[in-house]
Amino acid sequence: MSAASPLRRMGLVAPALVIVLALVGVPLAIMAWVSLLERGATIGVTWDSAPSFANYTRLAWEEDFDGTMLLNPTYLIIQLRSVAQAFFTTVLCVLLGLPVALWMSSLSKNQRDIAVLLITIPFWTNLLVRNYAWLIILREDGAVSHFANAVWPFGPVQLLYNDTAILIGLVYSFLPFMILPIYSGFEKFDWRLLEAAYDLGANRRQALTRVVIPLAMPGIIAGSMLVFIPSLGSFVTAAILGGGKSLMMGNLIQLQFGQSRNWPFGAALSVVLLALMMLVLVGLALWRNRQGGKI
Amino acid sequence: MNLRRLPFTREISLGVLVYLYVPVMVLIFYSFNANRTATVWSEASLDWYRKILVNPSIRDATWNSLVLATAAGLGSTLLALAAALGTKNRFRGLAVVEAILNAPLILPEVVVAVATLMLFVAIGIDMGLTAMIPAHIAFCIPFAYLPIRARLEGMNPSLEEAAQDLYANRFVTFRRVTLPLMWPGIMAGFTLAFVTSLDDFLTSFFLSGPGSTTLPVYIFSAIRAGITPEINAISTIMLIVSVALVVTSFLLGKIRR
Structure with a gap:
């Protein structure tokens, strides 16, 4: 052969x-x-x-x-909302994923394997099921809503069918895609370098900004691609947790092929979605190359 | 390890694990609730599981999903296996070939699904399993290709050479040496493709016709109609199946090492 x-x-x-x-x-x-x-x-x-x-x-x-x-801002708002949602999802995933990846890499070998398993299980669970779980938690007559209404002094709180609910669902859907690439970067790292930084008089903030974050950067960039792209093109989360009130581009495209029966407009929206993704991918790739040059 | 000196990583991580698992726990908890409204806990019962087991639309949807996932898994694994063997040695244009094969991983599924819908309408293919199977095979190819390719990469080429030195012809070498060595990669690729197809919602949503509803499509329309303990029960079963698959492959990986 x-x-x-x-x-x-x-x-x-x-x-x-x-x-x-x-x-x-x-x-x-x-x-x-x-x-x-x-x-x-x-x-x-x-x-x-x-x-x-x-x-x-x-x-x-x-x-x-x-x-x-x-x-006519109707469609522009939906496009902007999609980009903003994908952006904030990515930022939140970095903020949550970085500490988790750090924590995982501080565990013993066996504990690490179990931690990786714990992070991957939700990712293997059906996307519909994961978003449906949040529908149950955030719904109007649920315990969380009762609690929120009891605590929040300014009138009734609506947890579902808004941008915040979609954001929670998107982070929930794609967080493992951020944690795992950052973690795999840390796994190969020689942690004595961090000790050396402390020995040379770095404080925690400096150790974080000068050693840990530059080290995590390739993972963060890879993770950002893996989170931003599917968030921008997502359909399920907004369909379930946005309840048809808060649309994202994926939902708008689906509508053109469902009720509206306007395929050409749906096709144009799809082309725009692809173009936006290309733009982000190229941007991130350029940024990675610049980072690579620095290290 | 001076990691512990970075504050709050442990606390944030435990918080993230709670965030990841509490919704799932709540979902499972309410699937055992006897109360129809699914908000108020009345008493433990298995009624909803009994109901979904005898529900004919759920049975049909499950059957369709399994047929589709088996066909997509087998088809994409065969195609991916051939492609992996063909890309074993580097050649000019390899990067382009791999970029095309892996394109379904990056492209937004909603876009590919509606585009495929337009193609099938344009050439007159009816919606249903005949439309879903080829579409699923196409987007499952990278999921089957990547593990097989990784396995092939880690293989020692001298084993094949040794077989040929011992007068095995190409076919015998492939059947007795290459294939057995690649088997774990092929199984991993098939499992990944099978699960990806089984879990798929969007492509099936656009391409399923009357009578070919898959389980995720059924669940989506049920969720749209309202929260019911039946959905919790189906979701719980799907969750258990997924977790069982992941944990089994994890344990198998541990044994193999």
């Missing part, structure tokens, strides 16, 4: 490659094309309509009766 000839290699790789290209690549190409077309009366798209950027214009503007373009 050694030194496979290029032809044999092609034969082995081609089937998987063709399947992924046909069922992921081709659909995305069709989607890009549909985003330029007009909506259809029955199946959602008029295939033979003239291509235009009208669907992209609709993302921010709407045409008034007399033809002037007015700024």
Whole structure:
């Protein structure tokens, strides 16, 4: 089996490659094309309509009766909310994930394995189930709501169906993706360097900012990709904990293929979502390269 | 280890573990509640488990999920195995090939799902298992590919060379040496692909037709209709299955070491 000839290699790789290209690549190409077309009366798209950027214009503007373009913030707000939610989810995951990864790396070998298992179990649990669990906790007649209402002096508290509920659900869904990459960075670290820092008179803050955080940086960047990307494209969390009131881009896209039956607009939204992700990925990659240069 | 000198890491970690596990505990707790409203605890009962076991739509959905996950797991593992063997040696364009194979990991699932929906409508494929199986195979490929590839990478090439020196032909070498050595990676890849397909909601949500509802799709519409102890009971069963799978693979890993 050694030194496979290029032809044999092609034969082995081609089937998987063709399947992924046909069922992921081709659909995305069709989607890009549909985003330029007009909506259809029955199946959602008029295939033979003239291509235009009208669907992209609709993302921010709407045409008034007399033809002037007015700024329409409805969809912009949803796009901004999605980016903000994904951003805050990532920040919260870093703030929670860094101490957890540090703590894990201070355990003994056996305890570490168990800690990794404890962090991975929720990640293997179905996403719907995890978000449903929060629906039960935060619901109106639940214990947490009663407690919040008893403590909070300024009128009734609504815990569910708002941005905070979505944020809690997103952090809950993606936290392991942040903890594990940071932890795997720490696992290889020679902790005597931290001792050396203390010996050389560093205080805790300096040890943290000069040793621990630079060390965690590759893990934080990898984890940020793994958290930000799925948060931005998430559908389930906002569908369950946002209750249809607080939408994210994923939900808006789904609506265009469900009730609204406006495929071209949904396709345009999808293209924008992909573009936003690309932007973040490239940004993070550039940042990582700069970090890499420093270390 | 002077880690303990960094304050609060232990406290925050314990808090995070509570945050991770309390919602799940609450969910399980209420699945044993006799009260229909699911908010007020009345008494312990297994009624909801009995109800979901005889519910025909849940039975059908479970069956569909298992058929789909088996087909997607087998299909993607076979394709990934071939691809892994083909990418064993470095070659020009390897990075591109791997980027394409792993693309489903990065692309937002909601986008790929609606795009696939458009493709299938355009070429006239009916929604249902015939649409879901190929779509699931496609996004499961990286989950099967990565463990197989990792296993192949860690393999000692001199074993294959030794077999060929001892006059084994290519086929015999593959069947008697390469395949047995790769087996743990293949099993890990299949398990990962199977579980990924079983847990998938979004792709199935867009591509399932009447009569081909999967369990996650059923659960989603049930949640949309309202909180009931039945959902808690199904969720608990799914949780136990997932935890059992993870813990088993963890223990197997420990034994193998």
